Amino acid sequence: MSLLEIRNLHVNVDGNEILKGIDLTVNAGEVHSIMGPNGSGKSTLAQVLARRDAYHVTEGSILFEGRDLLEMKPEEAACEGLFLAFQYPVEIPGIGNTYFLRSALNAQRKHRGQDEMDAMDFLPMFREKLALLEMDDKLMSRSLNEGFSGGEKKRNEILQMAVLEPKLAILDETDSGLDIDALRIVAHGVNSLRSPERAMLVVTHYQRLLNYIVPDFVHVLVDGRIVRSGGKELALELEEKGYGWTEKEAQQPVGAKA
Amino acid sequence: MSTEMNVVHDLANREYEWGFVTRIEEDRIPKGLDENVIRLISERKGEPAFMLEWRLKAYRHWASLEKSGAEPQWANVKFPPIDYQNIVYYSAPKQKKQLQSLDELDPEILRTYEKLGIPLAEQKMLANVAVDAVFDSVSVATTFKEKLAEAGVIFCSFSEAVKNHPELVKKYLGSVVPHTDNFYAALNAAVFSDGSFVYVPKGVRCPMELSTYFRINAQETGQFERTLIVADEGAYVSYLEGCTAPIRDENQLHAAVVELVALDNAQIRYSTVQNWYPGDKNGKGGIYNFVTKRGKCAGKNSKISWTQVETGSAITWKYPSCILQGDNSVGEFYSVALTNNYQQADTGTKMIHLGKNTKSTIVSKGISAGHGQNTYRGQVKILKGAEGARNYTQCDSLLIGEQCGAHTFPYIEVKNSSARMEHEAATSKIGEDQLFYLQQRGLKTEDAVSMIVNGFCKQVFRELPMEFAVEAQKLLSISLEGSVG
Ligand SMILES: Nc1ncnc2c1ncn2[C@@H]1O[C@H](COP(=O)(O)OP(=O)(O)OP(=O)(O)O)[C@@H](O)[C@H]1O
């Protein structure tokens, strides 16, 4: 059984069809990268997977570990191990980062029938993850993302991922906003989470990230359709030729591999 | 329906947990109000002549106000006219004789307080909090009296204070809120039946938190209690009041008065967690909470802080205020007011700066959900002599759902040009994106909403005594149920 199976997915937002028939299969242990021009529907796909209710699925199906993902509420999908690193993480005043993260972890543990973690157990593990992402723990005593720089927010997303240890992580342009050193650190954090049980869907515009997080598959999303799929070389080819090249290809039928 | 609306919906349907009724025998006087009723109340309480005189004066004033239709109309709340002749003004649990110890208290009442989470039996009490329990019209028990007496602190029911410390009562009663202050204050002065009294002598730091727990139990009664707290020079006291009432279809009137006096270098912290029955989700029943609270920073360098978490009542009408008379005195007001379903709140504060270099801080957090209407009304007055006075006001509103409302009425009057004023105000909605973010991390909608709301109120909660901050957070989450996702 695949970890994620998307079949003929059509999605409307405010009456506009944004995704126009997506097919994608992701197996445990794989890293897939999704590339494509602005506005092509990458974030839409990510948000639908995370079960945001403003996005209406009009056709098609999504199975997550063989279960109907479209039947799940956002928190259920999260507790089942689906994680979205947001393209634009929100700020929430008055909620401490550490407190929030421990609450989230405990909500997920509770869902899985595990004991909740008290501060004594949580902190050593948390410190380890902070170290992994070379994050200043001063940030953690502040409110959730409040006043964080763009790069700090992105790094915080990956820290959360590292603590929550999801089965499927969707990273929506986690690289944008990161400086060169931060990119390397974040990629290292992501790579350390790669495992045979875990899969990742990495949305990016830049081949550069894929030098660090080497994908098993690359898919090109144009105007709500996957127009091309291939191995990691595809990203290099795109870098060289741009999306115009694939868009021409889009006119011809392409067998979505993946 | 959006997730957010669902949340609001679910929360609004949560039930009031404190709505049970205690079955006990009551000693109640007949409904209605006239001079005879005033005499009856005074007699029941075995009061000295000066108290009866004081009550009668107040009654006559109130009666003239009532006759001329002077019930306040300016607040942003709506309710049908109150029939003051249809209220029982005195109801007390029947008691055979003066209680010598808690063991003699009606076990039903003891159980009531236990159910409310306020155990009165010594071995179960919160370690460092002394409690005065007011049941309907009278105080039924005060804990830790001896320990407080050792420190010289007087903490007792108002009735006892009238008997045992008449000179203090005479000196301070009505000195901050005179019976002529407003309609409800006049009514309270005429009919108040009990309440708490605190006196902290010179230089004494009260060794524990003091608290009063008000419980309305009887039907068709009003609760009219009066609290007087005096901190003598250099004294410190922290006081907390909590309140609940059974679920009833009728509206019940609660018109209390609180007076605080802080002399030179004294400090009083007064915290309220108000959880009167708010009415059902269609707006039926609930307490009318019409309360006058005022503190006087009479001495130099004195400080009075009001912290309130108002989640209950059908209607709240309440403006805990500070008169900053002493030079360098400080007044603070931290408030969280939540209205859900059909609740209405018109609340805020007045800071009156008289002394030099007086400072006031106002932090108000209003949360509206369901059809709730939440009004902040605040006045900052800087008088001529208040050289170097400063005020900081921050007034934020959070809306949950589409049908609620938030309103802000700041009044500012400055008669001294050296004054410095800062005012910040913001209204926000619980963002769908914030909710989704928390849900995506695994939090249930309801928990996500209460996390956002608690975050919004953090500045106020951190002013509460530790023991109660957690309670307040829980209460907020519960009160939001059915109102927010
Ligand atoms: N609420 C909305 N109403 C109408 N159109 C919307 C709405 N939300 C998204 N869209 C449109 O859907 C399309 C896909 O948006 P999406 O955010 O998925 O693109 P993207 O591929 O992630 O782009 P980028 O690379 O810029 O992040 C865009 O044209 C966008 O304007």
Ligand SMILES: [Mg+2]
């Ligand atoms: Mg995007």
